[in-house]
Amino acid sequence: MIRVDNLFFSYGKRPLLRDLSFAIEKGEIVALVGPSGIGKTTLLKLLSGLLPPDQGSVHVDGSVSCLFRKEFLLSWRSVVENVLLPLELGERVEDPEGYVQKAHTLLKQFGLSSFLDAKPEDLSEGMKKITALIQTLLLDKDCLLLDEPFSAIDLYLREKFCSFLKEHIQEEKKTLFFVTHDFRDALFLADRLFFLAGGMLHTEWTLTKEIKTSLSKQEEMLNQIRQSHEEVHPLLT
């Protein structure tokens, strides 16, 4: 589980997060939305331990794997070598052979079988993102933190990957916290939706089965999100 209590964080004199508190249970999927520059990526970095909080506490149960907006593909390594990079580093993998096998299966499953030896520069943005997602998923951590994971991925692959991800999280009882700008991704995957503004959780919705199936409810919620954006958007205020 993830627990954040009275979190404060600022870049120099610019305060970004103010008294932020929330909790995410194990096996839960939570999407984070909010205007650009409001501190969503910073929050992920704080959760992953890359940044220390100024005040308050961050607590994450179990191991974490992250995927930030800029995918971590080393340009001098092929697709498969990039995916297997964690094996060469400090990661402890119990079954390296199984890991390699799984990597190949996933790459094949998501249409990258003919690009195994290609360099990242030969891939489309969507393919790069898929490769990076596979790399992150393979690590099999308890908690997944993803920053705009599906941007640039085509509709077909996006839906396919989302289904796979949801299944994986629910089966393995993992926690997923992801930043998105696409309401449909949030609606399809998440159990809850956080709207971050003014350094704290501005609004929180529980994505019930009712919302997920009713178009009018979705429209109503989308309008609320639009309205919240208008209220707090840094470019408009």
Place this chain on the structure above:
Amino acid sequence: MTRYTNAFRFCSIFLFLTLIWELSSLFFPDLAFVLPPPSRIIGTLFICKERIFFHAAFTFEAILTSLCIAVLIALPLVWMMARFITVSAFVQVLFIIFQSLPTFCLAPLLVMWFGWGMLSVVLPAALMMLFPIAMSIYRGLQASSKEFSDYFYLLRATRWQLFWKLQVPSSLPYFFSGLRIALTISGIAVIGGEWVGAEFGLGVLMMEARHALDFELTFACLIVLCAMTVCFYLIGIFFEKRSWSMYRKILKLFPRQCIAGCIVSSLCLFPSCESGRKERERLGKTSLMLDWMPNPNHVPLFVGKHQGFFEKEGIILEIHKAPALDPLQPLTTGQVDVSVSYYPRTVYACARGVKCSIIAKLMKEPLDGFMVLEESGIRSPLELGGRTIGFSSCHFASFFLDTMMQSIVSEPFTKRDVHFELITALKTKQVDAIYGAYWNVEPVQMNSMGVRTRFFSVTEFGVPSYPELIFAAKKDTIYASPQYAKRFQKALQKSIDFCVQNPQKAFSIYMEMNPNKSPKTEGWEKDSWKRTVSVLAKDQEFPEEDVMDFLQWSKQKGLILRVPDYKECISQ
């Protein structure tokens, strides 16, 4: 297709310009003297190919060595810069200071510290190359983004893994772009070093060619240097394209610790050992440096060595040719034991307290003087007033020139420093007269080009007579001892006597010991030798009266502040 079209365009423009160059030399013969036509340059390239490639091999070796040194220094240095902010701040400022210093300024100092040879060529060149290489690797290391480093951190990579698997590969393209810049300047850097501190190499050959007014050879050297640099550049590009795959192969072949070990051990092996004077003393060897490139003035030395006159006196002579350098400098720093030097410069150095003394003489009288074109109509030294006089840059030459001119001409004259291009300046009429020409060299050279000249010796300006070329040794060494001087004088005089009696044979020996002289050079040197024979020293006496006369005159003219003792100057 575009590549071929571009190549075709380049070739056609290049050929067109070459054709213009070739044709223009037909219409402007004066221009052809300083800018020989391409056909003659290519011809020289083929005629002197052995000589050029012999020297090119040295330059090639120097470039490669300096490159290796630069890379070997850059790698650990950059690692330290990336690791410690203080080192980075210090080194970056140091680089800016080094970059603002031209190699030419550093090279003479390095010659003084490290001796006279490969190291003095390679070190300044390596220093020049170090900056682009080190800075580009450093920029490359910085270029691996913070996010990537964070990612490695999240994957629990160790610091070494971060270095070898992220920072090094991501800096490779930067390293190669730095390497390409370094390779393009390597030619300039090495040639610069060779001008000051080498015996072989294209730089030395170019200087020799310039001295012999063989501009075709100078240009041929330039073409070879250019080709060499372009090749290096292309090789750089070739490796750049394959850098990552090569890096990974190397990493697979050798463990990382092994590579680090190689770098460290090669750095330890690097300091080279220059043979010291003590060692030479023990072996009875004498390292002798000429005042310039081998020329007819030095025939007796080569003859003495060849005929064994020196060996008979227990002196094993090692003759080194000198680039543009003060002959006393390597003497005082102990890099050579005996130098062929100029009399006035040497006694003035003694007057200033420099620890050197004269041990023997090569010439009996001054050779120095003024040269004018016959067509200029200047018939006597008195007519030099109001004219422009070119001289070779040197503080002392400038003072000497002033003194002489003031003693006979009241009219002001203009001085122009033409560096070592005395003949070119006179022939192209940039100056009316040149000072610093030798009676037995420059007029002969001009004559061989069909240019008639007049020569006025310094003695016509009231300068007391002195032996132009002498041998100097450092005080407090066995080479400056009267015993050694006597042996040296005996061998030298025997050689001179042999030369006077067999001038033709002597010249053949000289040519044999200095092969690869172009036919053009051989031609004028033969004429020059005929004149030289008549001014060679007849004995090895230095009458005290003559020495003191010259010193008193110099003091009176303000050229020296004090008159040194006879024994301070002459080792007898």
